[in-house]
Amino acid sequence: MNQAEQSLAAPPAVIVIFGAAGDLTKRKLIPALLNLSSQKLLPSQIAMVGIDRVEMDSETYRQTLSQEISSFVGEGFDQAFWDAHIGKAYYMPGDFRDAECYKRLKKFLLEVDKEQGTPGSYLFYLATPPSFIGVIASELGKVGLAEERDDCWRRIIVEKPFGRDLDSARGLNMTLHQSFDEHQIYRIDHYLGKETVQNIMAYRFGNGTVEPIWNHRYINNVQITVAESLGIGDRASYYEEAGALRDMVVNHLLAVLSVVAMEPPNSFEADAIRDEQIKVLRAIQPFDSERVLSDTVRGQYGKGVSGNGDSVPAYIDEPGIADDSRTETFVALKLMIDSWRWAGVPFFLRTGKRMPGRYSEVVIQYKHAPNMMFRDALDRRKDISPNQLVLRIQPDEGISMEFNAKVPGTAFNVSRVCMDFDYEDYFDESTTASGYETLIYDCLRGDATLFKRADYIEVCWELVQPILDVWKALPPRGFPNYPAYSWGPEEAGKLLTRDGYRWRHTTQ
Numbered sequence: 001m002n003q004a005e006q007s008l009a010a011p012p013a014v015i016v017i018f019g020a021a022g023d024l025t026k027r028k029l030i031p032a033l034l035n036l037s038s039q040k041l042l043p044s045q046i047a048m049v050g051i052d053r054v055e056m057d058s059e060t061y062r063q064t065l066s067q068e069i070s071s072f073v074g075e076g077f078d079q080a081f082w083d084a085h086i087g088k089a090y091y092m093p094g095d096f097r098d099a100e101c102y103k104r105l106k107k108f109l110l111e112v113d114k115e116q117g118t119p120g121s122y123l124f125y126l127a128t129p130p131s132f133i134g135v136i137a138s139e140l141g142k143v144g145l146a147e148e149r150d151d152c153w154r155r156i157i158v159e160k161p162f163g164r165d166l167d168s169a170r171g172l173n174m175t176l177h178q179s180f181d182e183h184q185i186y187r188i189d190h191y192l193g194k195e196t197v198q199n200i201m202a203y204r205f206g207n208g209t210v211e212p213i214w215n216h217r218y219i220n221n222v223q224i225t226v227a228e229s230l231g232i233g234d235r236a237s238y239y240e241e242a243g244a245l246r247d248m249v250v251n252h253l254l255a256v257l258s259v260v261a262m263e264p265p266n267s268f269e270a271d272a273i274r275d276e277q278i279k280v281l282r283a284i285q286p287f288d289s290e291r292v293l294s295d296t297v298r299g300q301y302g303k304g305v306s307g308n309g310d311s312v313p314a315y316i317d318e319p320g321i322a323d324d325s326r327t328e329t330f331v332a333l334k335l336m337i338d339s340w341r342w343a344g345v346p347f348f349l350r351t352g353k354r355m356p357g358r359y360s361e362v363v364i365q366y367k368h369a370p371n372m373m374f375r376d377a378l379d380r381r382k383d384i385s386p387n388q389l390v391l392r393i394q395p396d397e398g399i400s401m402e403f404n405a406k407v408p409g410t411a412f413n414v415s416r417v418c419m420d421f422d423y424e425d426y427f428d429e430s431t432t433a434s435g436y437e438t439l440i441y442d443c444l445r446g447d448a449t450l451f452k453r454a455d456y457i458e459v460c461w462e463l464v465q466p467i468l469d470v471w472k473a474l475p476p477r478g479f480p481n482y483p484a485y486s487w488g489p490e491e492a493g494k495l496l497t498r499d500g501y502r503w504r505h506t507t508q
């Protein structure tokens with residue numbers, strides 16, 4: 001590595017992955033580390049130690065990774081590069097509940113430090129079921145692995161979901177804080193690592209034309225959709241415990257909302273940005289029981305047929321799901337933000353499984369022009385669509401602006417047209433990685449901007465807790481209430497149409 005490359009590279013460290021034989025590690029973390037390494041964003045003194053309960057040694061672990069890696073990386077996999085770097089991966093078997101495991105880990109890490117020249121800085125990545133977060137953090141603390149010194153740091157990355165309600169999230173924060181200081185804790189939401197979510201900030205705060213009209217005077221409503229066409233796959237037991245509200249809203253959707261709605265921060269410092277995100281989340285009108293009934297919609301998919309003609313079973317007929325399950329696979333919410341910027345502008349959030357497509361987007365619907373000159377030409381004002389700005393998070397990351405233009409010809413007809421910016425047309429493909437690259441790299445460099453602080457997590461749960469309570473007290477009737485591959489239950493449409501709005505469907 002030359003000097004310029006060295007200065008871009010993260011500092012030397014060992015990345016310790018708990019859950020090293022699990023799905024997240026194989027599908028996302030190892031490919032992300034490989035991408036970072038091939039982009040020269042990792043230093044030469046770097047190592048990875050995997051821990052899991054499968055009995056094997058480092059050599060067998062390397063072989064297992066080598067057999068699977070190409071299928072997770074896909075096109076562009078460089079075998080020679082992999083072979084040259086796989087020696088930096090180590091493995092230690094152990095049970096996360098066993099205190100001895102952490103004593104062994106401490107010794108193991110000293111050996112790795114000696115072999116790889118790493119300085120004793122450790123990043124602990126908890127790619128484990130959430131129930132292990134507390135025990136792993138406590139045991140690391142007990143053996144001194146959470147202690148920082150002047151010449152080395154210790155950080156911990158915690159995956160979502162962070163708690164399953166307000167009490168458990170607070171409890172988890174308290175447990176983590178017994179071993180780690182807040183500045184050492186990196187609560188991940190890989191949505192915040194996505195290029196396009198970060199690009200929302202660049203778009204808003206890097207362009208003089210955007211912010212002046214980013215408010216209630218010009219914006220009519222905001223829609224945030226995270227739709228998945230897949231069902232629950234082999235995650236039945238996790239999903240039955242979680243449901244769409246816990247799985248998606250409290251994490252990804254509120255994260256995206258906070259980026260869309262926050263005030264401009266004073267600087268690009270982590271806490272300046274996170275302070276503004278928390279401020280706007282705190283300004284969301286809390287749900288009381290009345291508002292839960294009027295402004296939230298839950299749904300569960302029934303059987304259905306995809307666009308390709310494939311039939312899929314109802315949620316309750318999926319393997320591992322009880323016949324009488326009341327778990328929601330769809331949620332739509334209307335949120336109001338009590339601030340000068342957003343007074344009177346509804347934010348509609350929607351997420352669901354088995355929707356017609358897999359896509360995540362933010363739609364900013366602007367108000368109509370104040371004087372609709374073309375009303376007479378078109379009979380009814382509503383025939384002219386409002387301007388829409390669509391921020392596409394996935395797939396086809398990009399931004400489009402929909403506006404009205406005259407249809408060529410002698411008659412004065414106006415029609416909606418679309419101006420499109422596609423990320424991949426402008427930047428090379430490496431900019432559209434999974435999001436984990438950015439997050440691991442940022443954590444290694446000690447940049448917590450894209451991670452959630454303890455107070456952020458608790459504000460999100462405070463908002464959602466009344467919904468959980470009311471939904472629990474009043475079990476849903478009439479589930480399943482939307483066919484697979486549809487846009488959710490009818491009520492989700494009515495949530496908007498009753499106020500004169502409409503969801504933007506990408507098929508429109």
Ligand SMILES: NC(=O)c1ccc[n+]([C@@H]2O[C@H](COP(=O)([O-])OP(=O)(O)OC[C@H]3O[C@@H](n4cnc5c(N)ncnc54)[C@H](OP(=O)(O)O)[C@@H]3O)[C@@H](O)[C@H]2O)c1
Nearest residue numbers: 019021022023024052053094095096127128130159160161
């Ligand atoms: N998978 C994803 O794409 C994804 C995406 C976003 C977030 N996440 C989050 O990431 C975390 C990990 O998810 P995952 O899908 O990778 O889970 P996973 O496949 O179940 O991986 C967890 C690993 O930990 C091992 N393990 C369980 N109990 C253990 C113990 N007592 N001692 C040692 N090892 C133990 C498991 O072994 P066994 O298999 O033998 O149980 C498994 O290899 C979860 O919090 C999840 O919500 C995952």
